[in-house]
Amino acid sequence: MSNVASEKMLEFKDVDVFYGPIQALRQVSMHINKGEIVSLIGSNGAGKSTLLMSIFGQPRASAGQIIYCGQEITKKSAHFVASNGIAQSPEGRRVFPDMTVEENLLMGTIPIGMAHADEDIQHMFNLFPRLKERRNQRSSTMSGGEQQMLAIARALMSRPRLLLLDEPSLGLAPIIVKQIFSILKDVSGTGMTIFLVEQNANHALKLSDRGYVMVNGQIRMTGTGQELLVNPEVRDAYLGGH
Amino acid sequence: MDIVLQQLVNGLTLGSVYGLIAVGYTMVYGIIGMINFAHGDVYMVSAYITAIVLALLSFFGIHSFPVVILFTLLLTIIITGVYGWTIERVAYRPLRNSTRLAPLISAIGMSLILQNYVQIAQGARSQGVPTLLDGTLRMHIGDGYVQLTYMKVFILVAAFSGMGILTYIIQKTTLGRMCRATQQDRKMASILGINTDRIISYVFVIGAAMAALAGVLITLDYGSFDFFVGFVIGVKAFTAAVLGGIGSLPGAMLGGVILGLAESLFSGLVNTDYKDVFAFGLLVTILIFRPSGLLGKPAVEKV
Numbered sequence: 001m002s003n004v005a006s007e008k009m010l011e012f013k014d015v016d017v018f019y020g021p022i023q024a025l026r027q028v029s030m031h032i033n034k035g036e037i038v039s040l041i042g043s044n045g046a047g048k049s050t051l052l053m054s055i056f057g058q059p060r061a062s063a064g065q066i067i068y069c070g071q072e073i074t075k076k077s078a079h080f081v082a083s084n085g086i087a088q089s090p091e092g093r094r095v096f097p098d099m100t101v102e103e104n105l106l107m108g109t110i111p112i113g114m115a116h117a118d119e120d121i122q123h124m125f126n127l128f129p130r131l132k133e134r135r136n137q138r139s140s141t142m143s144g145g146e147q148q149m150l151a152i153a154r155a156l157m158s159r160p161r162l163l164l165l166d167e168p169s170l171g172l173a174p175i176i177v178k179q180i181f182s183i184l185k186d187v188s189g190t191g192m193t194i195f196l197v198e199q200n201a202n203h204a205l206k207l208s209d210r211g212y213v214m215v216n217g218q219i220r221m222t223g224t225g226q227e228l229l230v231n232p233e234v235r236d237a238y239l240g241g242h
Numbered sequence: 243m244d245i246v247l248q249q250l251v252n253g254l255t256l257g258s259v260y261g262l263i264a265v266g267y268t269m270v271y272g273i274i275g276m277i278n279f280a281h282g283d284v285y286m287v288s289a290y291i292t293a294i295v296l297a298l299l300s301f302f303g304i305h306s307f308p309v310v311i312l313f314t315l316l317l318t319i320i321i322t323g324v325y326g327w328t329i330e331r332v333a334y335r336p337l338r339n340s341t342r343l344a345p346l347i348s349a350i351g352m353s354l355i356l357q358n359y360v361q362i363a364q365g366a367r368s369q370g371v372p373t374l375l376d377g378t379l380r381m382h383i384g385d386g387y388v389q390l391t392y393m394k395v396f397i398l399v400a401a402f403s404g405m406g407i408l409t410y411i412i413q414k415t416t417l418g419r420m421c422r423a424t425q426q427d428r429k430m431a432s433i434l435g436i437n438t439d440r441i442i443s444y445v446f447v448i449g450a451a452m453a454a455l456a457g458v459l460i461t462l463d464y465g466s467f468d469f470f471v472g473f474v475i476g477v478k479a480f481t482a483a484v485l486g487g488i489g490s491l492p493g494a495m496l497g498g499v500i501l502g503l504a505e506s507l508f509s510g511l512v513n514t515d516y517k518d519v520f521a522f523g524l525l526v527t528i529l530i531f532r533p534s535g536l537l538g539k540p541a542v543e544k545v
Binding site: 056058077078079081082087088090094096097098099103106108109111112114154158 | 312321416422423426427429430431432433434435436437438
């Protein structure tokens with residue numbers, strides 16, 4: 001998979017991001033090729049989620065460029081970015097608490113309209129049977145794991161070209177994590193590009209074509225998933241020395 | 243016995259109108275967390291638009307009630323909606339990312355501007371509209387009877403239809419889902435492709451349209467109004483929204499009806515002069531036991 005003719009889908013060029021006086025990202029440069037699964041690993045507070053949110057301008061990059069499919073989106077509004085085929089399952093899940101599962105899924109269809117809604121909802125129910133059982137339940141009454149599935153399914157509902165996932169394994173039982181990663185693999189097989197942010201480096205790197213390691217807002221290392229998995233520094237810091 | 247029934251019916255009519263206006267307060271509060279103090283004055287503006295539309299229709303020789311009422315409702319709702327949209331655009335959107343108090347002060351300013359603008363443009367004296375619908379519906383119950391003017395019947399039907407349509411839009415349509423999503427998590431809504439600024443504009447237009455419906459109904463019923471009518475009814479509707487739980491749409495409607503009933507029953511059975519004292523006393527009592535209102539949820543400060 002990694003030797004696909006590399007056409008850049010998303011590229012960061014020397015991106016700086018600040019929260020007030022605090023610099024969260026420093027000169028970040030990286031890219032994701034079409035059809036790839038790329039993961040970004042790093043510890044808490046390294047700036048991983050900030051990087052994902054900066055694609056939507058929240059917070060906005062103060063220097064550098066973010067380029068999506070050849071178009072600069074650094075200064076574009078969040079809804080513009082979403083309407084052009086980027087979907088995100090964000091940090092903290094952020095499902096709409098007072099909406100039912102089905103309504104939450106429908107919110108994912110905003111960029112493409114309701115034409116495929118019924119068909120896609122059925123598809124999500126096949127991928128995540130748990131959501132089907134809960135379809136008319138308000139999402140705030142569900143467990144963290146169920147909300148995580150809902151956030152991922154909601155992102156998939158827009159049939160994105162680029163899927164951004166922020167810690168999809170967070171707080172989930174190991175068996176569910178395994179399920180989710182196998183679903184991601186299937187989804188990637190359909191041609192979707194996936195950018196994965198994870199602390200759970202082991203699973204993420206095994207699934208990924210390439211990976212980046214972020215430390216204190218900077219990209220410290222990059223390589224194929226395999227290379228990073230066997231790298232001693234990565235093993236010590238993120239794989240618990242297995 | 244029949245006086246109780248009579249006041250119940252009167253209260254329901256009054257309350258349904260409070261509910262229509264309260265909807266505007268509660269939806270705006272729900273979506274951007276501010277009290278739109280200019281909302282009562284939007285209602286006042288709609289009363290003047292009603293009178294102008296009626297005058298125009300009569301100038302063109304249109305007198306059939308259904309045609310007149312249809313055009314008045316349609317035009318007043320549309321023009322008042324434009325007012326709502328403009329107010330948000332001019333007074334609140336530039337302050338979107340400022341402190342919480344800034345748009346509140348800007349709202350008070352907008353309220354003064356509207357009152358003074360109407361006073362200058364239309365004069366300070368009280369204005370009137372002719373009665374469009376005569377006649378009374380009388381129902382005999384035992385020895386007594388309950389009576390209701392046809393106009394009041396029309397108010398009841400129109401107000402509850404308005405609330406019904408709004409509830410349907412918010413609960414079942416894509417626009418309604420986008421409004422609820424923006425209310426529950428604005429940042430996430432924008433990441434899903436919703437233009438949240440536009441949704442906030444729509445909410446102001448919807449609120450103004452509901453106030454305009456109330457404006458047409460009350461103006462046709464009372465017949466007279468001045469540039470200051472928005473204040474008292476605005477305070478009452480705001481009270482209704484708080485009573486029902488501000489931010490909750492069914493809460494605003496319920497709060498309106500309860501407030502209307504309380505006022506009518508108290509003034510019919512006890513004393514007219516103190517009806518406001520009773521209404522606000524009721525608000526205080528309910529807030530002591532349910533600080534977030536009847537259908538409201540306890541406020542959780544978002545970080």
